[in-house]
Amino acid sequence: MFFFLKELISSLLHNKVRTFFAILGILFGVVSLILIVAAIEGSNLQANRVIKKLGPDSVLIVSGAIGKGPKGRLRNLSLKDVREISKLEGIFALTYGIVKPTTVSSLSSSKFSAVFGVGENWLSSWNYKIEQGRGFTLKDFRDLKKVAVIGHDVSDFFWPGENPIGKVILIGKTPFRVIGVYKKKGKTPNGHNLDNRVFIPYRVYDKTVEKTYDKVSIIRFRVLDTSNYSTIVEEVRAILLKNHSPNDFTLITPVVVKKFLSMLSATFALFLGIASTTALIVGGFVLSAIFYVNVYTRQWEIGLRKALGATRKKVVIRILSESLVVAVSSAITGSILGILLIPSILESLNVPVVYPAKAFIIAAIFSVAVCLFAAYFPAKRASEFNPVESLRRKIQ
Amino acid sequence: MALIELNGIKKVYRHGDIETEILKGIDLKIERGEFIAIVGPSGSGKSTLLYILGLLDRPSSGSYLLEGKEVLKLSDDELSRLRADYIGFVFQAFYLIPYLTVLDNVLLPLQYLPRESRKKKFSNIQPEKFAEEILNRLGLSDRKNFKPEQLSGGQKQRTAIARALMNKPELILADEPTGQLDSASGKAVMEILKELHREGKTIIVVTHDKEVASYAQRIVEIKDGRIVRCSSSSKN
Numbered sequence: 001m002f003f004f005l006k007e008l009i010s011s012l013l014h015n016k017v018r019t020f021f022a023i024l025g026i027l028f029g030v031v032s033l034i035l036i037v038a039a040i041e042g043s044n045l046q047a048n049r050v051i052k053k054l055g056p057d058s059v060l061i062v063s064g065a066i067g068k069g070p071k072g073r074l075r076n077l078s079l080k081d082v083r084e085i086s087k088l089e090g091i092f093a094l095t096y097g098i099v100k101p102t103t104v105s106s107l108s109s110s111k112f113s114a115v116f117g118v119g120e121n122w123l124s125s126w127n128y129k130i131e132q133g134r135g136f137t138l139k140d141f142r143d144l145k146k147v148a149v150i151g152h153d154v155s156d157f158f159w160p161g162e163n164p165i166g167k168v169i170l171i172g173k174t175p176f177r178v179i180g181v182y183k184k185k186g187k188t189p190n191g192h193n194l195d196n197r198v199f200i201p202y203r204v205y206d207k208t209v210e211k212t213y214d215k216v217s218i219i220r221f222r223v224l225d226t227s228n229y230s231t232i233v234e235e236v237r238a239i240l241l242k243n244h245s246p247n248d249f250t251l252i253t254p255v256v257v258k259k260f261l262s263m264l265s266a267t268f269a270l271f272l273g274i275a276s277t278t279a280l281i282v283g284g285f286v287l288s289a290i291f292y293v294n295v296y297t298r299q300w301e302i303g304l305r306k307a308l309g310a311t312r313k314k315v316v317i318r319i320l321s322e323s324l325v326v327a328v329s330s331a332i333t334g335s336i337l338g339i340l341l342i343p344s345i346l347e348s349l350n351v352p353v354v355y356p357a358k359a360f361i362i363a364a365i366f367s368v369a370v371c372l373f374a375a376y377f378p379a380k381r382a383s384e385f386n387p388v389e390s391l392r393r394k395i396q
Numbered sequence: 397m398a399l400i401e402l403n404g405i406k407k408v409y410r411h412g413d414i415e416t417e418i419l420k421g422i423d424l425k426i427e428r429g430e431f432i433a434i435v436g437p438s439g440s441g442k443s444t445l446l447y448i449l450g451l452l453d454r455p456s457s458g459s460y461l462l463e464g465k466e467v468l469k470l471s472d473d474e475l476s477r478l479r480a481d482y483i484g485f486v487f488q489a490f491y492l493i494p495y496l497t498v499l500d501n502v503l504l505p506l507q508y509l510p511r512e513s514r515k516k517k518f519s520n521i522q523p524e525k526f527a528e529e530i531l532n533r534l535g536l537s538d539r540k541n542f543k544p545e546q547l548s549g550g551q552k553q554r555t556a557i558a559r560a561l562m563n564k565p566e567l568i569l570a571d572e573p574t575g576q577l578d579s580a581s582g583k584a585v586m587e588i589l590k591e592l593h594r595e596g597k598t599i600i601v602v603t604h605d606k607e608v609a610s611y612a613q614r615i616v617e618i619k620d621g622r623i624v625r626c627s628s629s630s631k632n
Contacts, residue, residue, distance in 0.1 A: 003503060007496060014495030304491045307452055309480020309508035309563070311473040387452045394489055 008321055015294070022290050022326045023333065026371060029280030030334030030363045031341065036272035037359035038342050042351035043268065047261035049352075051254045053127075057226050058093075059233060060252040061219040061240065075215035076248035077240075082119070082219055084239045090228050094221040095121040098205065098212055104198055105170045106158045113154055115171055115198045117205025117212065123149065123182070125220055128199075133165040133180035140179075141201045146208070149180040151195035169198075174208040176200060229253070268349075280366055284374040291323065291378035296393075302382050303390025312383035319382055323375030324368065331364040338363070397464050399566065399598055400426040400449065405458035407444055407621075418444045419455065420621035426600070428566070431593040433612035434602045441621045443571055446602045450483050450569045451475045480508040484560030488572035490552045492544035492559075499540040502527045502558045509563045517564045530558045534588060550581030557588055568592065570601045574608055586611045 012019045054060060061081075063074035075098060082096050095118065102115040116122075123135045130149070140147050148169065155164040155178070164178045185194035206212040223229050233253055240249050295302065302315060310318075339355065346353045407419040418441045426432060426449075436442045447453040448460070451467065460468050467478065484505075492501050506514070506523050518526065531537050534554040544552055553573060560568055570589065574582030590611050593599050601612060609615050617625040 003500070004507060007500060007504070010495045010500070300491065301493060304493070305504075305508070306476060307450070307479065307485050308505040308559075309476050309478075311476045311508075313473070314508060388447050391487070391489075391491065394491065 004321075008318075008325060012322060012325055018290055018294060019326065022287050022323075023330045025283035025286035025290070026280070026327065026330035026367055027283075027334050027337070029276055029283045029370070030330050030367050031337045032272065032276035032279050033363040033366055034334060034338030034359045035341060035345050036269065036276055037362055038338070038354055038356055039268050039272065039346060039349055039351055041356040041358065042346050042349075042354045043261060045354055046352050047258055050257050050261070054252070054254055054257065055127075055222060056254050057224075057229070058125075058220060058222045058254075059236065061236070062250050062252060063217050063248065065247045065250055075212075075217055076244060077216045077219055078243070079214040079216065081240060081243055082216065084243075085219065085221065085236055088232060088235055090224045090232055091221045092224055093121050093125045094219070095119040095125045096202070096216040096219045097122055098202065098215065098217050100210060102171055102198075102209055104154065106168075109158065110170075111154070111157050111196075113151075113196050113198050115200065115205070115209055117202040117209065118199050119202050119216075122199065125222070128182040128185070130180045131183045132163065133178070135180055136199075136201060141203065144201065144204050144207065146174060146176045146204055147179045147200070148176040149182060149199045150178055151182060151197045152184050153193065153195040154198060155181050171198065171200065172209055280370050284370040287323065287326065287371060288374040288378060291319065291375045292381070295319065295378045295382040299382075299385060299390045300392075300394035302385050303387045303393070306385070306387035307391065315383040315385075316376075316379045319379035320372055320375055323371040323379075327368045327371035328364075330371070331360075331367040334363060334367065335360050398425045398461075399428040399430075399463060400424070401459075401461040401464075402449075403459045403461075405445070405448060405455045405460070407441070407448065407453070408456040418621055419448075422458070422618075422621075422623060424616065424623065426598065428598055429593070429596050431590070431599045431611070431613045432601070433609035433615045434600065434618060435604060435606075435609045435615055436618035438604065440618045442602045442618045445618065446569055446571055446600065449567075449600060450485060451479050476508070477510050480505060480563055481510060481513045482566045484563065484565040484568045486553070486556050486560050486568065486570035486573045488575035490544070490556045490576075492552055492555055494544055497541050497543060498536060498547070498555050498558075499527060499531065501544065501555055502531060502562055505559060505562045513563075523562075527558070527562060530561050531555075534558050548581070549577045550584060553577060553581070553585050554588065557585065561592070565597075567598045567600065570599070572603055572605075573601060574603070574605065582608070 061077060063076040077096070079096070082094065085091070086094050097116050097118040099114055099116045101112055103110050104113045104115065105111075120136070120138065120141055123130070128149070135149060136147070139145070148171070150164065150169070158164065158169065159167060164181060167178050168175045169178060170176070187193055200209075202212070223232055233251060237251060240251070305315065305318070338359070342355060343353050402422055402424040405419055405422040406417065409416045409418060422445060434442045434445060444453065448455050454468060458468075459466055462478070462482065467475065470478070493504065496504065503523065509517070528537065528540065531540050534557060536551060536554055536558065539547060539551060544555070547555065568589070573585055573589070577585060586608055589599055589601065601608060603609055613628060615625075615627050616623055617627075
């Protein structure tokens, strides 16, 4: 076995140029296959992240049609929608909000933050976890308390290293008491800073930051029983269509998100899939041609091996083993190249960078399959060589 | 029982409509331990006969008994296994594999030896050790890590003989073994074959060289596909 391997490798090293081109032929296919699987995995991961953030049972209604630029400034929705939706059965955690970038200041300094006027449940519904102090209470909403829950970036800016609870900030010109700080949330996939936010009760926002005229930017609720999901979504759509034109709002559900993102990844998959399959098939043909030329130029060697007692099977195994070495070398080189290329390619596709084992396994399997398939016919031909004639083919 | 018994061996080649009869009915009995030279002019069919004897080629008709068993009914793969076990070839053109060292070239036939034979033949010696012993004997131990291109013609042919001996065959077949060698190297190669014969190996050499043929016990002369004379050599 050891001798067999040693002999095999010597043979491949002896024909460096041939081996190089054989590997090169397969390499392109391997690399593109790795990249495509990684890209698909990355976009699936992104879809799942978005859905997880959204909640699998939640429905989000935003102002404006999807894909029409920033929606934060649009206020097509209203408290009337909220009230009508709240009457539906089978929903919970209904909340709504409005946002405006506003100057927030303390006595000595000021910064720009996203100030949100929010309904009850907002913090829990969006999964903001209180780290210090407390969240809003019903009393805060009822009594129009000027209280704020702030993000880490805000608290670290005004009171680095201090406990901000009970401190006062000015939103616009109105003083608010800080009652809570939420846990760091990082950034959205689009790069929005989730920790530079200030939340205050909606009614208070209306009286201090700006007049809302009962408008809201976002409505969100969750569904008690997900089997009723589509019925409820249709009921909500009916309410919204009654109050607005279809372009005024977008209903975002996990199904929509998934459909949208998987549509993207299906396009990816199709395009890159065709590209990499083509590359592999072409590589396979190249390899096959190389092996045909090879078995003919080494025909005397095959004749000799037969004279020494090689059976057909041994001749086939021998040549398939050579192609297997080519396959493994291509898979390894391709994987290294893939690892090096994944970050730049996936980032340029706006997909989270992932190194899925699946990608490398699929690429390796394809590489081996293509190589074995490509070498099989030359190998079979070689095994059928007549030994006496083959021995006469030696080029002196 | 004879080692090999050929009866009525004929070989016909077809090129389109033209049939050429290379061998026209060969009867030949070869005893174990014989040293035979097959001589004749080129085109006489002596190489074809050697390849048939070596189970590399099949006759168009006739029978071939190896140790009393008919071998022409066997499949190609079964013939391959018999070759690995019974026969060592030495060729005019050496046929050493260029990317393997001398030692690896000698070890090459081992991978084709059927497992049972391998167990039997190498029960008391490691194959690698045996290969080194042969090389040592043929004066090649200081060349064992050389590539064939670094060897002289005589060294190449001695490597080829070492390879032919690797699987401990019953029969050694040599096709013009001195054809590409100068007379001194040729002589050395024939001396080796003679010595192997003395040790009990059966040796068949095909040659058109009278000098080479004179090493054999028996000279079989072929002309136009027939054995025209069978004689004992004066030297033995």
